[in-house]
Amino acid sequence: MRDGLITILLGYTLALIETTWGPLLQFEQVRLDGLVSLVVWYGLDHPLPGGIIPVLILGFLCEQLSGLPAGLYPLVYVSGYLITRYILNHVVCVTIWQQMLLVSFVSIEVIAVLLVGSGAVELIWPCGIGQILLNSIMAPLWFSVFDRIRSIYSEKDRKGSEV
């Protein structure tokens, strides 16, 4: 429950940073984006059915910060989460390269659906592919940041329970 709330808060913060500092973190139509990595990172440890709710909420929040057709963001993030869970049923993604590959799979789905849904299919090459590559390359960094944040609050919990 609390993991879900922190993921929502983290995702919303990332989305706000992207919409305010976006042009600084952007080259052409490719932008530094941590949201796909966040969905995958959350999906790695949180199974269905409870795990899907924070992702859905995050999708709705992101939709408020975008002018894309209604429902696209909840759709892409929930399907990204489901893809992560599906792949995890068959492969155990523990190494960095496996996680990068997982983020790239989910990114392909997210970018393709967002571009098709917003009527900008022609941007799949090179911008869409560039975004997918950037997401996968940056995934280990994002994962380490999210792990660090989780370790901070779980450590506080542990200390609290010891007291």
Added chain:
Amino acid sequence: MSLHKRNSKNRLKIFVVLAIVVLLLSIAIGLHLDLLPLFSPLEEVFIDSSGYIEKGLSGPSRWGRHLWRSYLALHGVESENEALRKKVARLQREIVQYREALIANARLKRLLKVKRKIRTTTVMASVVGVDLAPWAGTITIDRGRKDGIRPGMAVLSGAGVVGQVIRSSFYFSKVLLLSDYDSAVAALVQRNRVRGILRGAGQGQCRLAYVGKEIDVEVGDEIITSGADQIFPKGLLLGRVSSVSRGPASDLFQVISVTPAVDFKRLEEVLILIKVHSIMRSRY
């Protein structure tokens, strides 16, 4: 033995006194007869040689003095340097602030000119955010329903039309830019009054759609609002034609690319045209 010593001492005294008298007499005679210039070459040789010696000796002394002074001065210079650095940094900050104020002033002047030209109620707003999807053309502005802003209102900048409000909350609003794929504005080629629809083409560009192949449109033609969409008043600058292509023979219309007059990447302040009927529609 002591007698001999005393005699020689007396002789020496007499000799010294005589020598002094002779010297004084010769000086007096020399001055009287103006014989001193005869000694000037000798004086010059003496002055030159002593000058060289002095120079040789004064070199290290000057260096030592310089070193000492520099060392003493360094004590003060360090703190002075620090103070000057701080001063330079402060002045540079001030310059940046003044420059920023100057640029903002120019932008606001342009907006004011537009405001005077339109003569309807307008609200100025600042751009506070862009779209989460990098390719989508929407921006967030810091004015909302409390300022009378409603969906469907036109948004302008000093350079021309920016887009229209698509969503508004109490304090903020979302604006759909001209270049977004979902944007469409009733337009007019200013030179020959040909009508068309200016549609967003993404990546900061637009297309003028539904202009027949027989119609003459040239690169550089200005595209303005026609007013037919009931959102934008007639005659506002939308952009300029950047390329014209006939397209495939099967197509009925030309492919006309338009570069918007507004640079959306550098947009900071916008002007929203408040329409009374928009407010009425939202109330009833």
